[in-house]
Amino acid sequence: MNAFDALTWLGRWPFAFLAERNAADLARHLKAHGIARALVSPLDAAFAPEPGPSNRALFRAVRGVSALEAVPVINPALPDWRDQLQDCLDRAPVRLVRILPSYHRVALTGPAMAECVAMCRQQGVKLAIQVRLIDERHEHHAVSIRPPKVAVLARFLDAFPNEPVLLSGLLRTEAATLAAGRPQVRVDLAFVEWLETLRTTLAAVPARQVVFASHTPFLETAAAPAKFARARITPAAKRALLSGNLERFLSA
Amino acid sequence: MTVLDAHTHPHFREHQAGRAAADVFLREAGRYGIEHIVALGDVLAFGRSPNADQLRSINDDTLWLVKRHPEQVTGFCYLNPTLGERAVWQEVERCVAVPGIRGLKLEVANNARDACMRPVMKAAERYGLVVLQHAWNMTKIKQRSFHTDPEDAVLLARRFPNVRVIMAHLTGCGVRGVLAARGCDNLVVDTSGAAPEAGIVAYAVEKLGVHRVIYGSDAPIRDFAVAIARITGAGLGRDAERRILRDNARELLRLP
Numbered sequence A: 001m002n003a004f005d006a007l008t009w010l011g012r013w014p015f016a017f018l019a020e021r022n023a024a025d026l027a028r029h030l031k032a033h034g035i036a037r038a039l040v041s042p043l044d045a046a047f048a049p050e051p052g053p054s055n056r057a058l059f060r061a062v063r064g065v066s067a068l069e070a071v072p073v074i075n076p077a078l079p080d081w082r083d084q085l086q087d088c089l090d091r092a093p094v095r096l097v098r099i100l101p102s103y104h105r106v107a108l109t110g111p112a113m114a115e116c117v118a119m120c121r122q123q124g125v126k127l128a129i130q131v132r133l134i135d136e137r138h139e140h141h142a143v144s145i146r147p148p149k150v151a152v153l154a155r156f157l158d159a160f161p162n163e164p165v166l167l168s169g170l171l172r173t174e175a176a177t178l179a180a181g182r183p184q185v186r187v188d189l190a191f192v193e194w195l196e197t198l199r200t201t202l203a204a205v206p207a208r209q210v211v212f213a214s215h216t217p218f219l220e221t222a223a224a225p226a227k228f229a230r231a232r233i234t235p236a237a238k239r240a241l242l243s244g245n246l247e248r249f250l251s252a
Numbered sequence B: 001m002t003v004l005d006a007h008t009h010p011h012f013r014e015h016q017a018g019r020a021a022a023d024v025f026l027r028e029a030g031r032y033g034i035e036h037i038v039a040l041g042d043v044l045a046f047g048r049s050p051n052a053d054q055l056r057s058i059n060d061d062t063l064w065l066v067k068r069h070p071e072q073v074t075g076f077c078y079l080n081p082t083l084g085e086r087a088v089w090q091e092v093e094r095c096v097a098v099p100g101i102r103g104l105k106l107e108v109a110n111n112a113r114d115a116c117m118r119p120v121m122k123a124a125e126r127y128g129l130v131v132l133q134h135a136w137n138m139t140k141i142k143q144r145s146f147h148t149d150p151e152d153a154v155l156l157a158r159r160f161p162n163v164r165v166i167m168a169h170l171t172g173c174g175v176r177g178v179l180a181a182r183g184c185d186n187l188v189v190d191t192s193g194a195a196p197e198a199g200i201v202a203y204a205v206e207k208l209g210v211h212r213v214i215y216g217s218d219a220p221i222r223d224f225a226v227a228i229a230r231i232t233g234a235g236l237g238r239d240a241e242r243r244i245l246r247d248n249a250r251e252l253l254r255l256p
Ligand SMILES: [Zn+2]
Pocket: B007, B009, B040, B218
């Protein structure tokens, strides 16, 4: 299948019995499911006081594991976010950084995000917004976390119509709403589902804006390639969704 | 491997063009080796508490499909228990007159622990019907006055130990729901609900035993491919997969 996975994680998650793998194990696990390469972000960064240590651990972990490409987490709600980003760029060839707005209380339409978008553009780095990590109905009872509203995401996107953004973890209808008329946006397929997921999705979202994502270890890895195995879309569209679109987005 | 899907909604008025779409739905199921489906109706077509006419219209779609494809489709009669004892019995008797109606479907008109469930369960007992109760962990949803928590579904099954109950949506019920279901032998859980969260199917098999977990997709809200991958991706082995994907439901529904 040779997929390029837009969304995987290394690290610990306190609220579910997720598989804890090291980088080599993760690469092997993904390969067994037809995923040749993957973007990987540090899970510990969701709840750590600041993401620096988790990002540095991620860079160390993926060193020498060519199938995995580190995507650090940046928290623009903290005063040192510029240093966080610069430190990552100094350590490794970073093509994408991930923002967790609902976990880090990042105001997507606030001045820090505007500056963050500008700095990413200057540095040639793309931005991923993690809309949800898990189904909000299944969050731990002691925490109160909701994904950003679609209207807020739309306002953010429309404020920077020329900045390429990857939206991760959208539901089917959210993906259709946010991708339509916004060619700068890419949406990943991790939480997108309906009968004949790919045919349904491509009826609502241009094929070039859709990328493969397994969201390992949160979701069953086998479910992501399963959406493709018997999908009735053209071989060219399949190839684009599986790897070409993500590669073009990152290297543009 | 042939598959039996215990949780589907072949008629989905919002997204499909009438009854003809149900044939397309069955063909799509067939591409995944799904030889038999349980059709539950478009249960939210008129909101969470349909009146008697609306209920009949939803069930008419199911009856039509069962008559058209008796080998491929089991129908469940959708009920709104809050319409009262008389209305419940009338609709059950109307539906069970059609061969292939093998169960009752409860959604979110009321909580499964409510007294209005008594005639539903009595009717299930009388006609040997399986009861599929929608369930979801209510901790975050906060609608428990009418929306069934797994603990409520389990209470219902314990009150009526002669009725076979399917607690819907394993992923929505979660770890707490699985633990609530332990030791309640007339209740099985279907594997539908939300995204394919890793580990929950294996957890249910470990805690409940493989005989109490049955495959259900919730298609078209979900993709057959993904729903099956939840089972085949869980590392359970071929025997357990066959039980979950086919044998458990076949025995539960007493299919020929
Ligand atoms: Zn359903």
